[in-house]
Amino acid sequence: MTDRPPRLPPLNALRVFQSVMQHRSxxxxxxxxxxxxxxVSLQIKGLEDALAVPLFARKGRGIDPTEQAILLAHFVNAGFSEIEEGIRRITRSQTRNRINVNASPYFATRHLLDRLARFRAILPDADLRLTTMVDLxxxxxxxxxVAIQWGFGDWEPHDHSLLLRDLKVICCTPDIAARLHRPADLLAETLLHPILTDRLWSDILAHLGVTLTAQTQAIRFQDAATMRRATLAGLGVGLISSIDAxxxxxxxxxxxxxxxDVMNTMPADRIPGFYLVLPRSHRRVRPIAAFCDWITAEDWTQDSHTLPGKE
Structure with a gap:
């Protein structure tokens, strides 16, 4: 026999409780x-009876919240905040033209920024707001x-579409390269990893017939640009996106x-890429749907720096 979830008390009683907790009166x-x-007193009494928990200690004309009341207030405040946000969004969405996009910093600077004018020509009244964050x-x-995220396409239950495979090249300074005669020699070097995944180097080494060991030195980096600079500085062997490499x-x-071309013959599910990721319901909003249609129709394999007009 499974326990039934507790029956929620009336919303009005919780609203009164929130106000009492705020004012302590x-x-x-x-x-x-x-x-x-x-x-107010009747609502609080009814709430205490429904929960079978005392919420306030009455002291003359004053009240003191119990430990249970302090805990409950945290969740009640969060709940009402979520309701208010939901109402704000649905009332705004009737006429909204804002599109909040979060993109991988590398994709934003290397690919997206030079092309946004194309989307603005399609939807000139769009209020496009771009932030950059590595994590989803x-x-x-x-x-x-919508988000443009680097990874391997495992973002269920969100809708996701591959925009561009991110083929990496094993790169290092000439001094380090002089020590690398066969793939197994990589295990003696410091390997520079993207912080979002631990599998990339192990997959590439396995493709080369080498097993990554726990003894191999590693440094992890938050973004591709920092890893590239570390590789140029000779901190270790990096995995550099093909355009930069x-x-x-x-x-x-x-x-x-x-x-x-080490990664070119690897299985597709082992090759990371940049994906458009969003909750499926977001496509119901016209400006967001227009942005998704545009970005998935673009050919991102073409370097944005060689587009017409980009000298």
Whole structure:
């Protein structure tokens, strides 16, 4: 036999309780709610009876909240805040044109910013707001409509669409490359990892016939740009996105000791990428749907810095 969830008390009683906790006074709560102090007292008594828990100790004309009341107030306040936010959003959504986008910092600077004018030409009245954060946001808490996230496509139950595979190149300075004669030699070097995943290096090494060991030194980085700088500084062997790697290899700043196409023959589910991620319900909002249609139709394999008009 399973326990039944507790029956929720009347919403009005919780609203009265919230006001009493805020003012620490039945009379002040009554003034705020435009009712009599007796009505407030009856609501609190009914709430205590429904919960079978004392909420206030009466001391003459004063009251002191019990430990249970202090705990309950935390959740009641959070609950009413969520309700208020939900009402704000649905009333705003009738005429809203704002689109809150959170993008991987690398994707935003390397690919997205140079193309946003294209979307603005499609929906010129859109109030587009862009933030950059490495981790997947909490869509409700962070007030984010859509996210562009780096990873392997495992974001159920959210809707997600692959925009661009992020093929990496094993890169290092010429001094380090001189010590790397076969893939197993990588285990003696410091490997630079993206902080979002521990599997990338192990998958690549396994593809090369090498097993990553716990003894291998590692440094983890929050974003791709920092990892690239660390690789250029000679802190270890990095996994550099192919566009960036091409620039550094051609300039002679870095070396690809095992070639530039190591990841090209790996299984698709082992190759990370940039994905459009959002709750399915968000597509019902017209401006958000327009943004999703635009961004999934773009060819992100083309370097944004070589687009027409980008000299």
């Amino acid at each position: 039945f009379r002040a709560a009554a003034d705020e709610l435009h009712v009599s102090p007796q009505a 946001p909490d869509f409700a808490r962070d007030d984010i409509d 091409t620039e550094d290899l051609e300039a002679g700043r870095l070396v690809a000791p095992f070639g530039t």
